[in-house]
Amino acid sequence: MEEKAMQEILGKAEVLIEALPYIQRFNRKIIVVKYGGSAMIDEELKRQVIQDVTLLKLVGFKPIIVHGGGKEISKWVGKVGMEPVFVNGLRKTDEATMEIAEMVLGKVNKSLVQMVEQLGVNAIGISGKDGGLLKVEKKYSNGEDIGFVGEIKEVNPKILYDLLEKDFLPIVCPIGLDDNFATYNINADDAACAIARAMQAEKLAFLTDIEGVYKDPDDKTSLISELPIEEARELILGGNIGGGMLPKLNNCIDAIENGVSRVHILDGRIAHCLLLEIFTNKGIGTAILGEKESKYYHE
Ligand SMILES: Nc1ncnc2c1ncn2[C@@H]1O[C@H](COP(=O)(O)OP(=O)(O)O)[C@@H](O)[C@H]1O
Numbered sequence: 001m002e003e004k005a006m007q008e009i010l011g012k013a014e015v016l017i018e019a020l021p022y023i024q025r026f027n028r029k030i031i032v033v034k035y036g037g038s039a040m041i042d043e044e045l046k047r048q049v050i051q052d053v054t055l056l057k058l059v060g061f062k063p064i065i066v067h068g069g070g071k072e073i074s075k076w077v078g079k080v081g082m083e084p085v086f087v088n089g090l091r092k093t094d095e096a097t098m099e100i101a102e103m104v105l106g107k108v109n110k111s112l113v114q115m116v117e118q119l120g121v122n123a124i125g126i127s128g129k130d131g132g133l134l135k136v137e138k139k140y141s142n143g144e145d146i147g148f149v150g151e152i153k154e155v156n157p158k159i160l161y162d163l164l165e166k167d168f169l170p171i172v173c174p175i176g177l178d179d180n181f182a183t184y185n186i187n188a189d190d191a192a193c194a195i196a197r198a199m200q201a202e203k204l205a206f207l208t209d210i211e212g213v214y215k216d217p218d219d220k221t222s223l224i225s226e227l228p229i230e231e232a233r234e235l236i237l238g239g240n241i242g243g244g245m246l247p248k249l250n251n252c253i254d255a256i257e258n259g260v261s262r263v264h265i266l267d268g269r270i271a272h273c274l275l276l277e278i279f280t281n282k283g284i285g286t287a288i289l290g291e292k293e294s295k296y297y298h299e
């Protein structure tokens with residue numbers, strides 16, 4: 001064999017060996033992946049995310065996908081001649097919007113199931129309505145009525161444990177029921193965080209549209225690769241975090257404080273970002289660290 005070809009093959013072996021400690025660490029551990037943003041719109045990125053999660057399943061992890069679909073919902077709201085309205089990052093959800101959101105999220109859910117099935121892994125798509133998974137109460141935004149938006153008050157993860165036990169890959173869309181069994185729209189980050197907490201997941205990864213958390217949102221060189229929660233709180237108080245990153249980072253803090261071991265914000269626009277984060281010792285995006293964790297988490 002030519003020297004160059006030999007080096008190439010050895011390089012591949014090295015990549016697999018580098019993955020070994022991570023495969024051991026996460027064996028049979030629950031990993032919740034929040035999938036949303038641009039990585040959902042671009043078909044090639046979508047295929048790669050699904051490949052990554054399927055691979056995690058096949059090497060012995062227990063991944064759960066919690067997906068959004070905000071951009072797709074807005075597209076369909078527009079198609080019926082309505083205007084999408086957001087209040088502090090949450091969609092104002094009247095009855096008609098709720099109906100569209102549920103239809104669109106259901107369609108997105110089954111398309112993800114289909115893609116996982118195509119790769120030879122059994123997936124089950126459910127919403128928070130199934131098995132009493134997500135119980136909500138009506139959420140207000142600073143006192144403003146924003147319609148059928150749900151605040152999660154209880155998670156019953158039995159259905160997810162049962163699916164994992166039977167070796168299915170669960171795929172969850174963020175819709176829930178209140179005590180009167182009315183349907184509510186839930187922010188997908190909130191749903192992912194609540195599920196990761198309830199199941200004491202080993203890892204919660206948010207795939208989003210940006211590299212990670214910036215110290216200064218206007219300075220693209222200020223990406224933070226490791227962010228202890230106390231510093232995250234300071235950034236929030238200092239007004240450095242805005243838009244959809246604010247609820248996301250609050251969810252990260254909440255997850256770490258409530259028993260999720262590792263929380264990451266990853267750039268869903270990077271091909272195979274999940275695999276790169278989990279299986280290499282470089283680490284990409286922003287890792288949110290608990291108070292006792294080493295600052296040098298990736299070493
Ligand atoms: N300090 C910051 N670091 C990173 N992103 C920020 C920051 N402040 C505000 N943002 C905004 O938050 C957005 C991410 O939230 P969002 O668009 O809701 O993500 P998703 O749709 O994936 O849930 C970024 O695209 C960015 O515009």
Ligand SMILES: CC(=O)N[C@@H](CCC(=O)OP(=O)(O)O)C(=O)O
Pocket residue numbers: 035036037067068069070071073089090091101149150174185186187188189
């Ligand atoms: C209440 C609320 O805002 N619900 C979201 C649910 C989908 C979502 O969160 O999608 P992304 O993660 O892709 O943004 C919405 O209607 O857009």
